[in-house]
Amino acid sequence: MDDVTLLAEDGTAIGTLPKSEVHTHDTPLHLAFSCYVLDREGRLLLTRRALSKKTWPGVWTNSFCGHPRPDEAMSDAVRRHGAGELGLQLSEIRMALPDYRYRAVDASGIVENEICPVHVAVFDGEPAANPDEVSEWTWVAVGPLVEAVTHAPFAFSPWMVEQLPLLRRLGEV
Template sequence: MSETPETVVLLADDGTVIGEAPKATVHTADTPLHLAFSCHVFDPQGRVLVTRRALSKKTWPGVWTNSFCGHPAPGEDTVEAIARRAERELGLALTDVRVALPDFRYRAIDASGVVENEVCPVYTARASDDPRPAADEVAEWAWLDPVELRSAVAAAPFAFSPWLGWQLAAWQGGYTAESTGS
């Protein structure tokens, strides 16, 4: 039995829904604005999960990034989409899912010319287990102290996804499990 192809929600510049399209056809050199989400997962010790994108990923293969990202399906609640992707991508069940940066939006172009163009609210969540990632999604993972993550991104921004750096910069008052509400 094959999986149903993912569909993304297309957006107008003001954020209103204008349609949908297969995910496989959206990420190109002329990617339309679409809805996504980003999630930062914290463990009971307050460390944040970072993942290295699989080398087979279409965009930013092999770079380190936030815990995971995804796209809510048309009509799907974002928190439900986060739970679905956490299980599929990382083998994790999450608790305390909360929006942290509701208005985050970005556009970035990777080295191959593929554009990410997303309205991408950022969430935090908690997990009590280590991830068991899908090989087609994640090459490596690590739990890091949030201060260590900020230092690593500042020292070598090229090793991380651009959206991770922008998200960390957008957090006001620091980036810890407590300050992000997780």
């Protein structure tokens, strides 16, 4: 089982916990990341979280998220999770929102509390989803997705609801 890096309010590492122990009703601040995968046509890979996920099961979200291992380079963590969750060999990985941070509580009361740099990457091909992580996926045009998120934010992960407009303003998606 992987460990997650715990963070002080200023973002400095202060310890680790096993991933299985981090997400509770009182989740400590920790390091994570989000990744938005685009194809060469500019479509976004949207995924639906597996129903077995501890937080936000069955919710549509960005391509994938994860936690870097302690002392793992963020780009290596993005590559590792992309391959493990969706069978992706990513190219052109770039950090788009280095200081993104959020706290959200899902319907079961489990808390996400993360400093979560947001990345954008490119992949050509079709994903091979790990069913323990992803129940469904689809390539979508970003404009209609923004419209859907605006009108039905409850159908999407709270981090994507916040991140997508920020990425649009920067011209990243």
